[in-house]
Amino acid sequence: xxxxxxxxxxxxxxxxxxxxxxxxxxxxxxxxxxxxxxxxxxxxxxxxxxxxxxxxxxxxxxxxxxxxxxxxxxxxxxxxxxxxxxxxxxxxxxxxxxxxxxxxxxx
Amino acid sequence: xxxxxxxxxxxxxxxxxxxxxxxxxxxxxxxxxxxxxxxxxxxxxxxxxxxxxxxxxxxxxxxxxxxxxxxxxxxxxxxxxxxxxxxxxxxxxxxxxxxxxxxxxxxxxxxx
Numbered sequence: 001x002x003x004x005x006x007x008x009x010x011x012x013x014x015x016x017x018x019x020x021x022x023x024x025x026x027x028x029x030x031x032x033x034x035x036x037x038x039x040x041x042x043x044x045x046x047x048x049x050x051x052x053x054x055x056x057x058x059x060x061x062x063x064x065x066x067x068x069x070x071x072x073x074x075x076x077x078x079x080x081x082x083x084x085x086x087x088x089x090x091x092x093x094x095x096x097x098x099x100x101x102x103x104x105x106x107x
Numbered sequence: 108x109x110x111x112x113x114x115x116x117x118x119x120x121x122x123x124x125x126x127x128x129x130x131x132x133x134x135x136x137x138x139x140x141x142x143x144x145x146x147x148x149x150x151x152x153x154x155x156x157x158x159x160x161x162x163x164x165x166x167x168x169x170x171x172x173x174x175x176x177x178x179x180x181x182x183x184x185x186x187x188x189x190x191x192x193x194x195x196x197x198x199x200x201x202x203x204x205x206x207x208x209x210x211x212x213x214x215x216x217x218x219x
Contacts, residue, residue, distance in 0.1 A: 031206050041144075043193050043210040086150070090206045093157075094138070094165070095199075099214045 002027045002091040006098035007102075013077050021072040021101045023087035031090035032063050034072050037100070038083045046072070077105045081088050110134055113198050113211035116142030120188055121219050128183045140167040140179040140198040142207065143167060150197065156181055174214045 003026040013019055025032070034046040046052050047061040049070065054061055058077075063070040074081055084100040111132040120126055137158045142165075151188065152165030156175040170192070171185050175178040181200075185192055198211040 033207060035210075039139045041197075041215065043197065043199075043213075045209060046208070048205060048207045063177065069112050077116065084147075088208075094152055094207075095132075095201075099149045102147070 002021050002029070002089060002096055004050055004087060004089055004096050004098040006085075006087055006101050007104070008101060009099065012103045013103065015077060015107050016081060017077050017105075018073070018075045019077060021074070021085050021087075021103075022029070023070040023072070023098055025068050025070075027068070028065065028092070029089040029091065033088050033095070034061055034069050034070070035088065036081075036083050036088045037086065043086070074103075077103075079105050079107055081105050111198065111200055112200040112202060112207055113196075113214050115199075115214060116216050117217075118133060119217045119219065122187075122189055124188050124218075126185050126188055126214060126216070128196055128198075128216070130181045130183070131179050132181075132200040132211075133179060134202065134209070135178065136200035136202055136203045136209075138203075138206070139175070140199045140201070141165070141171075141173060141181070141183050142199065143169065144148065144194055144195045144213075146195070154183065188216075192216060192219045193218050 035043045051065040060073045088095045088097045114129045141154040151167035154173040155167040199208045201208040
């Protein structure tokens with residue numbers, strides 16, 4: 001089945017810094033989502049982005065479907081950005097998750 | 108934001124008890140899902156449903172069972188809880204045609 005790999009696995013930032021998270025997938029997809037899991041365990045939808053670029057405030061995402069990767073950009077990071085970021089792709093009607101990137105933003 | 112609800116949010120229970128985790132959504136989505144997630148780990152699909160009276164097992168084997176009698180309701184039941192069932196359980200539903208999934212707040216289950 002399709003493989004989803006995220007990097008880096010862990011990231012520590014100083015408040016105000018920028019970061020880029022990467023998601024590679026092993027096959028063509030029609031759906032790719034980015035999620036943020038907060039410290040209370042809830043998964044928050046960030047982007048539905050099967051291709052192209054989207055922006056939402058300090059966050060933006062780009063998916064290059066032909067090269068099978070997606071990037072999540074976080075600018076001017078804040079402590080509330082801490083948590084785990086997952087990308088996930090739909091394959092066979094099911095959402096396949098990467099292992100996540102754990103982000104810690106220090107004040 | 109998505110209207111998908113889970114109860115209880117936290118549950119501590121003794122071994123051998125029967126439990127039901129509730130999940131409901133008000134978006135009219137046909138597809139619903141249950142995931143299991145251990146702390147700091149990835150999510151694993153344990154059950155899904157494509158509509159009323161449709162249920163399927165996911166990629167991770169689970170001793171739980173589910174039912175889908177109404178579109179908006181997708182409860183998960185453990186007949187006899189064990190400490191190995193301690194985990195977080197996340198319910199989701201997805202919209203047509205993109206299959207974009209929306210998640211509930213989760214239930215953290217601890218079996219003593």
